[in-house]
Amino acid sequence: MTTFVDRVELHVAAGNGGHGCASVHREKFKPLGGPDGGNGGRGGDVILIVDQSVTTLLDYHHSPHRKATNGKPGEGGNRSGKDGTDLILPVPDGTVVLDGAGNVIADLVGQGTSYIAAQGGRGGLGNAALSSARRKAPGFALLGVPGDLQDIVLELKTVADVALVGYPSAGKSSLISVLSAAKPKIADYPFTTLVPNLGVVTAGETVYTIADVPGLIPGASQGKGLGLEFLRHVERCSVLVHILDTATLESERDPISDLDMIEEELKQYGxxxxxxxxxxxxxxxVPDGKDLAEMVRPDLEARGYRVFEVSAVAHTGLRELSFAIAEFVAESRAAKPKEEATRIVIRPKAVDDSGFTVVQEEDGLFRVRGEKPERWVRQTDFSNDEAVGYLADRLNRLGVEDSLMKAGARSGDGVAIGPEDNAVVFDWEPTVMAGAEMLGRRGEDHRLDEPRPATQRRRDKQAERDDATREFDDFKPF
Structure with missing residues (x-):
């Protein structure tokens, strides 16, 4: 039965935004009191957060599909929908987040470190938020935006100061059990250790963590044995301690050849x-072990290594070893650059950035890509002619129609908005002014008109001029 998992593929889905509501206020003696449709709620995010109490990715191995809740739709009476609840996924310290191609997109180290794996969709505006002096009674509302869908890979890389490296059965587990309070499995057969074990060691004023990880064999850097699983957990360690077996029963092995093999695997991994x-x-x-240690020690010291002779069973030489490791750890920590205060980087958009692109493809289709036009298309109810006209107005004000004309589009040419796998395609018909500007007074209900004083009429005219260039995205539904 699997008890430790350090790599999983996770399928996360953020919550969808709730739809806006198209509603008209009604009461006794006032059946048409104006639009009062509320905005939809925001969809919940999927957030990864480091939790020190979590040590494995086992839960996500058994349940790889996770989804946040959707936002609620708006209601009449200017009642906005409830936001979706964020889904919090606790992960171990040292978890790395990768995309499907293996690219690192987040490295989560330290208690409370978080990453939004999937962004919830924004809620759609209700017709109350869409109303204006020109559009007094919109008969439509905006749809909620779908939440992100992401396939990510989580890899756990143990966070420790020191890693014990060596052949299987070299005595790594025994050593960590006597240096710290860790109690790993110990037996007299290879690959007893199948998962990393962490222990905390105190040597004077220095406290450090030490990791006992699965043993290495030749070809580990190419994935043989437990090689890649082992090396992944060594990456974060600042000090490596070679554990060499001086009492091996295999005639073809000796401490020098074991060291050369392990060094080569570490080099090949990178x-x-x-x-x-x-x-x-x-x-x-072991008597033969003591003799062999004294024989190979001069050669190892000639290579520049600090060499220690120990016995995990007899507790010999452990104090000297513990303090020597503490010196290495202290030097490594001092050599690391101090963390600088968080810097806020502001990257303003270029003054000529229109926010979208128009490209003619090989088959003659004109494709429009951009965050705003693609989102506006997803928010449009194409069964409602008024909503379609509103979309045309927005695209025209953004400059999409002018860009299509400059790109060579002609009447009847195909235009797609969005990516190839999820685009809205239509035959383009150029107009001088789109939607409400051409038809005039779209969304007005003359039954709402009442005699207005001259001051109010002047204000309404000014509002009409302002509305021609206003971007409704400034209304935030949450």
Missing amino acids: GLDRRPRMVVLNKID
Whole structure:
């Protein structure tokens, strides 16, 4: 039965935004009291947050599909819909988030570090928010925007100061069990350790964490044995400690050849061979092991390694080793650059950035791409002619029609708004002015008109002029 998982593929879906409401206020003796449709609620986000109490990705291995709740639709009486609830997914410290192509998009280290894996959709505006002096009684509302759908990969890389590296059965688990309070599984057969074990060691004033991870074999950097699973957990460690078996029963092995093999695997994986390293000759409680340790120690010291002879069983040489590791850790921590205060980077858009692009494809189709036009299309109820006219007005004010004409589009040419897999395609008919500007008074209900004083008429005319260039996205439904 699986008890530890350090890599999973997760399918996350944010909540959809709630639809806006198209409603007209009615009461006794006042059947047409004006639009009062409320805005839809925002969809919930899917958020990954580091939780120190979580040590594995096991829950997501069994349940890889996670979805936040949708926003509620707006209602009459200017009642906005309730926002969807954010879905909080706790992950272990050291979790790396990758996209489907294997690119790192977030590295979550430290309690409380968070990342929004999927953004909830915004709610649609109700007809009350869409009303104006020109459009007094809109007979439509905007639809909610669908939430993001993401397929991501979570990889756990153990956060520790020191990693014990060596062949299977070299005594790594025994060593961490006597240096710290960790209680890993210990047995006299290879690959006893199948998952990383962490222990906390105190040496004087220095406190550091030490990791016991699965053993290495030749070809580990190419995935043989438990190689990649092992090396992933070594990446974050600042100090590597080679555990060499001086009492191995395999005749073709010796401490020097074991060290050369492990060093080659660290080099092949990339960068790990440049970490500070020391060598521990283990199992000197065995008579032959003590003799072999004394024989190979001069060669190892000639290579520049600090060498320690220990016995995890007899508790020999452990104090010296613990304090020596603490020195390495303290030096490594001092060499790291201090974290700077968070810098806020402002990247204003270029003055000539229209917010969309128009490209003619090989088949003659003109494709419009951009955050605003694509979102506006998703918010449009195409069964409502008035909503379609409103979309035409917005696209015209944004400059889409002018850009199509400059790109060479002619009457009857196909135009697509959005990506290939989810686009709205229509035959383009150019106009001098689109929608309400051409038809005039779209969305007005003459039954709402009442005699107005001259001051009010002047205000309404000014509002009409302002409305011609107003962008309704400034109304925030949440």
